[in-house]
Amino acid sequence: MNISQTNIDLLRELLSKPSQKIVVLSHTNPDGDAVGSSIAWGEALRRLGHTVTCVVPNKYPYYLDWMTGISDVVIFKTDSEGRTAAAVAEADVIFCLDFHSLSRLDALGDMIASNTTAKRVLIDHHLDPSEQFDIMFSHPESSSTCYLVYKIIEALWGAQSVSASQAEVLYVGMMTDTGNFSFSNLTPELYQSLAVLSSTGINIPQIYNNVYNSFTEGRARLFGYTINRKMKLLRKGTVAYMSLTEEEMRRFWFQQGDSEGFVNYPLTIKKMRMSAIFIEHKDFIRISLRSRGAVDVNTFAARYFNGGGHHNAAGGKSFVSMAETIARFEAAVEEYAKEGLL
Ligand SMILES: [Mn+2]
Numbered sequence: 091m092n093i094s095q096t097n098i099d100l101l102r103e104l105l106s107k108p109s110q111k112i113v114v115l116s117h118t119n120p121d122g123d124a125v126g127s128s129i130a131w132g133e134a135l136r137r138l139g140h141t142v143t144c145v146v147p148n149k150y151p152y153y154l155d156w157m158t159g160i161s162d163v164v165i166f167k168t169d170s171e172g173r174t175a176a177a178v179a180e181a182d183v184i185f186c187l188d189f190h191s192l193s194r195l196d197a198l199g200d201m202i203a204s205n206t207t208a209k210r211v212l213i214d215h216h217l218d219p220s221e222q223f224d225i226m227f228s229h230p231e232s233s234s235t236c237y238l239v240y241k242i243i244e245a246l247w248g249a250q251s252v253s254a255s256q257a258e259v260l261y262v263g264m265m266t267d268t269g270n271f272s273f274s275n276l277t278p279e280l281y282q283s284l285a286v287l288s289s290t291g292i293n294i295p296q297i298y299n300n301v302y303n304s305f306t307e308g309r310a311r312l313f314g315y316t317i318n319r320k321m322k323l324l325r326k327g328t329v330a331y332m333s334l335t336e337e338e339m340r341r342f343w344f345q346q347g348d349s350e351g352f353v354n355y356p357l358t359i360k361k362m363r364m365s366a367i368f369i370e371h372k373d374f375i376r377i378s379l380r381s382r383g384a385v386d387v388n389t390f391a392a393r394y395f396n397g398g399g400h401h402n403a404a405g406g407k408s409f410v411s412m413a414e415t416i417a418r419f420e421a422a423v424e425e426y427a428k429e430g431l432l
Contacts, residue, residue, distance in 0.1 A: 101225060107182075112184070114187060116188050121350075125259070129162075129163065144162065145164045145166055147165075148165060148166070150347075153301055157258075182207075191219065192220070210222065211227070212225070215228075216398065218398060227242060233264065237280055243256075261287050270298070273403075312334075320333055325427060329363060330362060339370075363381060364379065364381045364385050375410075378405045379399075379404045383402075387403065395407060
């Protein structure tokens, strides 16, 4: 991965002014990569003497609660003291991590869009970023934003500047966005960065356990139910989809984050090429898509469900009923297959 030296120079220049007010933002439904990259980058900025406020639009999943520094991350949705509005209003610089368009911030995006004075810097690995930023580190070839943040820290201050606390949270994002180092973009350089993180003394098995073996009983039972009762197969078993209504989730004491990873499971079936899950929310249905190899779910999500993401992992939204959403999905799959894309 080649990071533009021009961008690094611009960023160094931007950060050289002392005691700035900085906001670090990440996306709605923040995951390990969103939160990990925000905390690590926030620590780097504070070390320079800047005042940093990390903000996410809504709560991160409970299995990330253990992360050092996460309690300092402001949750916009429940921010009754107005800390977000105050920080955004006086911000000199706003960093946007792990998302590619202000629309991914929902209501928080409007607040950012109306702040015209702060410089906006993008650090992200999603495809097709919008042009809303002054400096753009847009690297879809990076397996995670945490890896990108690591490379930027390395370019600015050297690998030896990475602290154990930064290493721990960066590892979380690198691990979760790659499915514990099993997806694409696993480059030799990524493993070199992991060697640096490991050398700070972080406890990798413990990090793994904290993230992947920390669910509730309800989540385990909901998972069994979803695979057993709700997984439907199309096209001779090469496409799978699952759906969960609010009522079904309530039955299993659903907590935010409980359905995380379900969509990957159909891909454990050898001939599976694409998997989808539809999760009902109050005003819409959230769609997550995964695929194997050449099957491009980024394009699929953009074309049929106003979404996007990565080549093999993407998401979107549907504003019609579950039955209609499923019917649209089935029709879209047929159309996609007819064009030879599946
Ligand atoms: Mn990410």
